[in-house]
Each structure stands twice: as C-alpha cells, then as structure tokens.
Amino acid sequence: MSNSREDQLEAFDRLLTIMDELREQCPWDRKQTMQSLRHLTIEETYELGDAILDNDLVEIKKELGDVLLHIVFYAKIASETNDFDMADVANEICEKLISRHPHIYGDVKVENEEDVKRNWESLKLKEGNKSVLSGVPKSLPALVKANRIQDKVAGVGFDWEEPKQVFEKVKEELAELQFEVEKGDKDTMESEFGDVLFSMINYARFLKINPENALERTNKKFIKRFQYLEQQAKALDKSISDMTLAEMDVYWEEAKRL
Structure with missing residues (x-):
C-alpha cells in the first residue's frame, strides 16, 4: 500500500484512462447508459455494505473499487454530452464540503458533533432545500x-x-x-x-x-443457525419438514452454542 498522494493520483488517472478505452472499444461498455447502470450500482452498493458488516477489509477494498468504477462511468457518460465530467463531480463535492463545514473553513464555532449536524441541516435549508x-x-x-x-x-x-x-x-x-x-x-x-x-x-x-446493522446481524445469526439445523437433518437422512418442532429445537439450541 502506498500513502503517496502522487501514487493515488496516478492510480486514479489510470482508472480514467481505462474507462476512456473501454467506452471506446468495448461493445458492452459502449452500450451502457445511466439508466442501464442504475440497478448495477445499487447492487454494488449493497455488496459493499455486506463486506463492511463482515468487516472483511479485502472485500471492502474490492467493492470500493467497483463503486468507484461506477462513479467514473457515470461521469464519462455525462462528459460525452458535455454536461459534466469527473472534475466537475469532484469539484462539486469539494465546494459542498467547504460550505457545509464553516467551523473548519470559516469562523463558526462548534462544541460537539451535534452542533455540526445542526449546522449542516440549517445550511441545507439556506441553500434552497424546501424541507429538512x-x-x-x-x-x-x-x-x-x-x-x-x-x-x-x-x-x-x-x-x-x-x-x-x-x-x-x-x-x-x-x-x-x-x-x-x-x-x-x-x-x-x-x-x-x-x-x-x-x-x-x-x-x-x-x-x-x-x-439496519442490528437487524442484518440477527438475519446472519438466524441463517447460520437454520443452516446448522438443515445439516443435522441431512445427517439423519431426514427432510427438515419431516422433523418435529421438538427435534428442531434440540439442534437449534446446539446451534446457539456454536
């Protein structure tokens, strides 16, 4: 891993170059629109969320790359119609971050995180949002x-x-x-x-x-225990639907101790 800003910028420039090449030369990439990518972007975001919940840093790195690719892809498509490009996207968020953090880039004083959140919502209303x-x-x-x-x-x-x-x-x-x-x-x-x-x-x-994290944690826990129950049923050469609730409960309690 490199902490060099120069290396990071070089890697991002490489991604932009590859995106240019794919958009020009690959039949699939050339065919895509913002609308066709939308559901794929949502899927990639959920996959990133799964990796974060699992605290799997290797997968998080991979999924961040997939999400970043989509961001670059949308910007590339928009650049072809002269609406905006990757520089516009980056500058837009930079300006937003600066304007929303007057306690860093201005003279506003805050005491804690709650002050920051209140300022954030107040600034959004001043920017034209009709509702919080x-x-x-x-x-x-x-x-x-x-x-x-x-x-x-x-x-x-x-x-x-x-x-x-x-x-x-x-x-x-x-x-x-x-x-x-x-x-x-x-x-x-x-x-x-x-x-x-x-x-x-x-x-x-x-x-x-x-x-959301709490419920997903319970989902994963339930899946793990139920799959253990299925494994035990298979070991007994039984269909799980043929087991009594009392039999299921024995293995369920075993699963809870694993």
Missing part, C-alpha cells in the same frame, strides 16, 4: 429511511431528551398495536405495527445502535 426531509431518497428501504428521517429532524432539534422517554413511547405503541390486534382490523394493525417499528428505530438511535 427533502434530502431523504424516496427509494430508500423503509427501515433505512425511517432512521434517516429521525436523524435529520433531530438535527434541527425535533427530538426526545432522554432514552427512557423513547422507550416509554415504544411501550405505548406496543399497547396500541395489541389493542388493534384484539379488534382484528388488518389495516389499523398494519398502521400500528409501523408505529412500533418507527419507535424502535428511534430507540436504537438513542442507544447509538444502527438498526
């Missing part, structure tokens, strides 16, 4: 979106004061859900279930827990 929430992508998965919504409104002071207040809200929402379950109205039950999830995500924020 206008920057939350509509296509985000609901759990991630809820977390971003709560984080953004907290950045302008719309928040609870203590974690115990949020936990009381969780209990309140659970009670309301149970009430609707007993009534049996599916539509209202769904609404109340959403309120429970939203309040739990808010509670996670107060506990400094990323709810």
Whole structure:
C-alpha cells in the first residue's frame, strides 16, 4: 500500500484512462447508459455494505473499487454530452464540503458533533432545500429511511431528551398495536405495527445502535443457525419438514452454542 498522494493520483488517472478505452472499444461498455447502470450500482452498493458488516477489509477494498468504477462511468457518460465530467463531480463535492463545514473553513464555532449536524441541516435549508426531509431518497428501504428521517429532524432539534422517554413511547405503541390486534382490523394493525417499528428505530438511535446493522446481524445469526439445523437433518437422512418442532429445537439450541 502506498500513502503517496502522487501514487493515488496516478492510480486514479489510470482508472480514467481505462474507462476512456473501454467506452471506446468495448461493445458492452459502449452500450451502457445511466439508466442501464442504475440497478448495477445499487447492487454494488449493497455488496459493499455486506463486506463492511463482515468487516472483511479485502472485500471492502474490492467493492470500493467497483463503486468507484461506477462513479467514473457515470461521469464519462455525462462528459460525452458535455454536461459534466469527473472534475466537475469532484469539484462539486469539494465546494459542498467547504460550505457545509464553516467551523473548519470559516469562523463558526462548534462544541460537539451535534452542533455540526445542526449546522449542516440549517445550511441545507439556506441553500434552497424546501424541507429538512427533502434530502431523504424516496427509494430508500423503509427501515433505512425511517432512521434517516429521525436523524435529520433531530438535527434541527425535533427530538426526545432522554432514552427512557423513547422507550416509554415504544411501550405505548406496543399497547396500541395489541389493542388493534384484539379488534382484528388488518389495516389499523398494519398502521400500528409501523408505529412500533418507527419507535424502535428511534430507540436504537438513542442507544447509538444502527438498526439496519442490528437487524442484518440477527438475519446472519438466524441463517447460520437454520443452516446448522438443515445439516443435522441431512445427517439423519431426514427432510427438515419431516422433523418435529421438538427435534428442531434440540439442534437449534446446539446451534446457539456454536
């Protein structure tokens, strides 16, 4: 690994050159549009997210390269229509970072991270955003979106004061859900279930827990244990669907101890 800025710039220039060559000479690369790349970019981002959750630095490096390729690819496509190029992309984010960090590049004083977040949201409104929430992508998965919504409104002071207040809200929402379950109205039950999830995500924020990471951690844990159960069923020459719940539970408890 090289820490030299010169080496880093040389490597990035190499990537730009390869992108130019591929766009000109490769039938597949030449055919791509921003629209055709979009779903692939989303896929690459999720693969990067998986590598980060696994704390696999080798894979993180590879997946960062894939994401970087997509960024360069979009810029190359836009340069062909004289809309913008890679320099414009880099300069745009540089200017944004400078303007959003007046405590570094200006004379604004901050005491902590929360001050920085409040300044960030305030500056976005001054730049023309109609709402604090206008920057939350509509296509985000609901759990991630809820977390971003709560984080953004907290950045302008719309928040609870203590974690115990949020936990009381969780209990309140659970009670309301149970009430609707007993009534049996599916539509209202769904609404109340959403309120429970939203309040739990808010509670996670107060506990400094990323709810997406927490749920994915549980997903991975469940998959590992269930696959152990499947392996044991196979060793017994049984289909897992033929096992009783009591039999399954024995192996499930074994899996939890692994």
